[in-house]
Structures are given as C-alpha cells and as structure tokens.
Amino acid sequence: MNQxxxxxxxxxxxxxxDLRKTYDGGAHKTGxxxxxxxTLEVAPGDFFALLGPNGAGKSTLIGIVSSLVNLSSGSVSxxxxxxxxxxxxxxxxxxxxxxxLNFNMFEKPIDIxxxxxxxxGIPRAEALQRAExxxxxxxxxxxxxxxxxxLSGGMKRRLMIARAMMTRPRLLILDEPxxxxxxxxxxxxxxxxKDINAAGTTIILTTHYLEEAESLCRNLAIIDRxxxxxxxxxxxxLAKLDVEGFLLDIDGGLPxxxxxxxxxxxxxxxxxxxxxxxxxxxxxxxxxxxxxxxGIRVRSMRTKSNRLEELFVRLTGENAQDGTAQxxxxxxx
Ligand SMILES: Nc1ncnc2c1ncn2[C@@H]1O[C@H](COP(=O)(O)OP(=O)(O)O)[C@@H](O)[C@H]1O
Ligand SMILES: [Mg+2]
Numbered sequence: 001m002n003q004x005x006x007x008x009x010x011x012x013x014x015x016x017x018d019l020r021k022t023y024d025g026g027a028h029k030t031g032x033x034x035x036x037x038x039t040l041e042v043a044p045g046d047f048f049a050l051l052g053p054n055g056a057g058k059s060t061l062i063g064i065v066s067s068l069v070n071l072s073s074g075s076v077s078x079x080x081x082x083x084x085x086x087x088x089x090x091x092x093x094x095x096x097x098x099x100x101l102n103f104n105m106f107e108k109p110i111d112i113x114x115x116x117x118x119x120x121g122i123p124r125a126e127a128l129q130r131a132e133x134x135x136x137x138x139x140x141x142x143x144x145x146x147x148x149x150x151l152s153g154g155m156k157r158r159l160m161i162a163r164a165m166m167t168r169p170r171l172l173i174l175d176e177p178x179x180x181x182x183x184x185x186x187x188x189x190x191x192x193x194k195d196i197n198a199a200g201t202t203i204i205l206t207t208h209y210l211e212e213a214e215s216l217c218r219n220l221a222i223i224d225r226x227x228x229x230x231x232x233x234x235x236x237x238l239a240k241l242d243v244e245g246f247l248l249d250i251d252g253g254l255p256x257x258x259x260x261x262x263x264x265x266x267x268x269x270x271x272x273x274x275x276x277x278x279x280x281x282x283x284x285x286x287x288x289x290x291x292x293x294x295g296i297r298v299r300s301m302r303t304k305s306n307r308l309e310e311l312f313v314r315l316t317g318e319n320a321q322d323g324t325a326q327x328x329x330x331x332x333x
Contacts, residue, residue, distance in 0.1 A: 095169030
C-alpha cells in the first residue's frame with residue numbers, strides 16, 4: 001500500500017524572526033527603537049507588500065534584509081540561507097531597488113546594466129544578452145544607447161529595476177519604488193513588476209500607498225511604529241476594511257435569542273448593549289426591521305472605532321504627506 005507522504009513545505013523566500021533594531025542615539029541620547037520584534041514570512045513566488053506610514057520601520061527592515069543595516073537581534077533567512085551565517089550566499093539571491101535613483105546619469109542604460117553585471121562577475125557576452133532581455137522587459141530597449149539623463153522619470157525608475165534584475169535574483173526587493181511619482185509613471189512600473197513576478201521572481205515592495213499594494217500584491221504586512229499590526233492576504237484585509245461596527249444601546253432587556261440578520265453579526269456585549277458588525281454597503285434599515293420584529297428597541301447607537309481604518313487614515317491621509325509621522329530632526333547646536 002502506498003503511504004501518503006506530506007509534501008515538504010516550500011522554503012520561504014524570506015523568513016524574519018523576532019527582528020529588532022535600535023539605532024544608536026549617540027553618546028548622550030537613547031537609541032531609536034525602529035523595529036520591536038518583527039516576525040514575517042514571504043512565500044516563494046509571492047508578490048508581497050510591506051505597507052506602513054513614514055517612520056514605521058520599512059526601510060530599516062529592507063536595509064537589514066539586504067545587509068545594508070546591522071540587526072540588533074533576531075534572525076533573517078532568504079530561501080533558507082541564514083543572513084548572518086552565510087551572508088554572501090544570501091546576498092546573491094537578492095536584487096535591491098533603492099528609493100533614490102543612484103546610477104550615473106551620464107552613462108547609457110546598456111552600459112549601466114553591463115557594468116553592474118561585471119561587478120558580480122557575469123561575463124560580458126552573457127551580460128549583454130541579459131541586458132537586452134531586461135531592457136526589453138522594462139520597455140527601454142529603444143533607449144539602450146541614449147544618455148540616461150535624457151530618460152523620463154518613469155524610464156529612470158524602470159532602469160533601476162532592470163539593473164537589479166541583471167543578477168537574476170530570486171527575490172527582488174523595492175523600497176518605496178514609486179514614492180512621489182505620478183500615477184502614469186507608477187502604472188508603467190507596475191506592469192514591469194507584474195511581468196517579473198509572473199516569470200517567477202518573488203517580489204517584496206514597501207509602500208505607503210494602499211492603492212499600490214491593492215493593485216499589485218497578493219499578500220501584505222502592515223507595519224506601524226516598528227511592529228507588524230496586520231498580516232495576510234490582500235483580499236482578506238480589504239474585506240475587513242469593508243465591515244462597519246456599531247454598539248447599540250438597548251431599552252429594556254434582551255430576548256433569549258437574538259434575531260439572525262443575514263450578512264451581519266449580532267452579539268450581546270452585555271445585558272443592554274448589542275455589538276453589530278455589517279458590510280458597509282448593507283442597509284441599516286434591514287437591521288432595525290429585524291430588531292423591531294424581535295421586540296428589541298434601540299435607544300442609541302455609536303460607531304466602534306476600527307483600528308485598521310485609523311491606520312489607513314494615517315497611511316493615506318494628509319499627514320502621510322507632510323511628514324508629521326517623522327520625528328523632528330535634532331537641532332544641531
Ligand atoms: N540611520 C538612522 N539613525 C537613527 N535613526 C534612524 C536611522 N534610520 C531610521 N531611523 C529611525 O528609525 C525609524 C524607522 O525609520 P525607517 O525605517 O526609515 O521608516 P520608513 O522607511 O517606514 O519611513 C524612524 O523613527 C527613523 O527616524
Ligand atoms: Mg523608508
């Protein structure tokens with residue numbers, strides 16, 4: 001008889017365990033605790049968003065994963081390769097697209113890509129072939145011989161992605177690739193990223209645009225003040241955001257059995273309070289009709305605050321733009 005053997009679970013593309021980072025505050029200052037015990041896992045092949053407001057710790061996390069920042073404690077592994085014990089091996093699996101454009105504007109895209117590959121020991125003939133592939137995928141092939149300075153903003157950003165892909169990373173990491181760029185440019189980048197992901201590369205990007213996470217990513221984690229506050233499939237998160245909660249104060253007592261209201265959840269919080277959760281699109285009249293029929297009289301109601309929703313206001317609201325979430329820079333005496 002055949003025995004069923006469970007398939008081994010796929011090795012995560014990224015596994016982060018209880019990661020902490022305190023930046024040294026200098027001789028007379030206490031350090032900044034940028035990460036306060038972050039644990040997360042990204043499956044191979046995933047398109048994963050790390051969503052959070054300014055100052056949340058996104059760049060710190062990305063910096064540690066890509067070995068630009070030292071961790072204080074915890075562990076990181078990339079496709080099962082421990083970052084601290086086998087750093088070089090782990091780094092070879094990663095491609096990084098930093099937030100700022102950092103290529104030489106006076107070089108041509110083709111040279112930028114081929115020279116970059118040269119740093120990683122890729123032979124020139126192979127590099128030329130890869131460069132053609134990557135420039136085509138980034139819709140930049142016709143600009144291969146133009147001075148990079150003359151490319152549009154969107155093209156420059158796609159060039160950053162093409163360059164990171166030259167080493168054929170299994171995990172591509174982008175830190176706020178579209179911060180401050182207009183919607184047309186963002187859409188162009190999204191297409192390139194989707195193509196890269198469809199071809200098998202795992203992608204992690206940080207963003208403070210909910211819309212960006214929504215159009216690109218299957219899974220996400222939300223980070224706020226150095227902690228992961230939500231993690232899971234994008235769809236589940238949107239469903240959660242689509243639910244409204246109310247507390248209803250009831251006149252008199254509650255019946256033994258509460259009425260069933262299709263689509264909504266109704267539970268007794270105490271003898272005089274009902275806790276109602278319902279889809280945003282649902283009609284409140286239906287709820288009141290059902291309550292009335294059951295002989296329940298609602299005296300007053302208030303909205304329950306939704307932690308997630310408050311967070312999104314912080315993420316996408318005006319404050320996210322003017323940097324109020326950032327600590328005030330120290331005055332230099
Ligand atoms: N090099 C550094 N030295 C000291 N504090 C830092 C440094 N880099 C970031 N921080 C602080 O760590 C926190 C997280 O920052 P960061 O990771 O850049 O957040 P995000 O990328 O989400 O905006 C912030 O309070 C920031 O001021
Ligand atoms: Mg950042």
